[in-house]
Amino acid sequence: MTATLAIYQLSKSFATRSGPLLVLDDISMRVESNEFVCLVGSSGCGKSTLLNIVAGLEEPTAGEVLLAGHPVEGPGADRGMVFQNYTLYPWLTVRGNVEFGLKLRRVGVAERRERVDRYIEIVGLTRFADSLPRALSGGMKQRAAIARAMVNEPQILLLDEPFGALDCQTKETLQEFLYSVVCRSGITVLMITHDVEEAVFLADRIYAMSARPGRIAREIEVPLGRERSLACKRTPRFQQIEQQIRDLLRSHSPLAEEAQ
Numbered sequence: 001m002t003a004t005l006a007i008y009q010l011s012k013s014f015a016t017r018s019g020p021l022l023v024l025d026d027i028s029m030r031v032e033s034n035e036f037v038c039l040v041g042s043s044g045c046g047k048s049t050l051l052n053i054v055a056g057l058e059e060p061t062a063g064e065v066l067l068a069g070h071p072v073e074g075p076g077a078d079r080g081m082v083f084q085n086y087t088l089y090p091w092l093t094v095r096g097n098v099e100f101g102l103k104l105r106r107v108g109v110a111e112r113r114e115r116v117d118r119y120i121e122i123v124g125l126t127r128f129a130d131s132l133p134r135a136l137s138g139g140m141k142q143r144a145a146i147a148r149a150m151v152n153e154p155q156i157l158l159l160d161e162p163f164g165a166l167d168c169q170t171k172e173t174l175q176e177f178l179y180s181v182v183c184r185s186g187i188t189v190l191m192i193t194h195d196v197e198e199a200v201f202l203a204d205r206i207y208a209m210s211a212r213p214g215r216i217a218r219e220i221e222v223p224l225g226r227e228r229s230l231a232c233k234r235t236p237r238f239q240q241i242e243q244q245i246r247d248l249l250r251s252h253s254p255l256a257e258e259a260q
């Protein structure tokens, strides 16, 4: 069910009125099977562009993306996506949203019902299965979005700032929730965020990106094991790793690069 993601020498330019805009430059990285990897970087460094290429929504200008050894050539159910802004269909209930991809893929009624119920339960929304998105809080909407991505049992979960629009407290609750779901399911995850504390809390490994054009500035192991709770954010070890990444991002920010 889970797979390794490998990105080789990937570059991306967009055509603009003033000529080609190089957004990603020679990115090589890996996410091993069952690993949780975060990509951090300042706004505009190309994180979403990179994730969209992995999702098959954008084409790279050069380089290659392999999932389980197969080239990514377009969108597919082997990758589950969750975006920052709630992308639930407003006219469908939680159940309808979670079921949507399975229906498209013509999964039989009995299996569909079993999987939908199971994933709605995993995200703690059983009582709200028949509610429309407008009746849900922001945190509940994102839990539904996570269920919708996971119900297809993808090989990798791609998360684009999934908690970016939530208040601090809800965000922390969902970080803890996501962490436990990922640890229990053993799914491979690539998540982008500009929240360094979030990345250190969730990731086994972090890639820090430089400002545009985005390049991999550093790869950082997070040696905190997989028994994490929110309390670990207050430990000196955690704060030291967080500070190291903040310093690194600052030294690669557009302002620091202009000053050189």
Ligand SMILES: Nc1ncnc2c1ncn2[C@@H]1O[C@H](COP(=O)(O)OP(=O)(O)OP(=O)(O)O)[C@@H](O)[C@H]1O
Residues within 6 Å of the ligand: 014, 015, 016, 021, 023, 041, 042, 043, 044, 045, 046, 047, 048, 049, 050, 194, 212
């Ligand atoms: N289709 C496009 N055409 C032209 N430029 C684009 C296009 N998509 C993105 N860009 C530019 O590419 C750069 C990187 O954008 P991207 O959204 O990937 O960055 P990001 O790191 O995800 O930023 P943020 O954290 O603010 O979401 C930006 O300067 C953006 O304006």
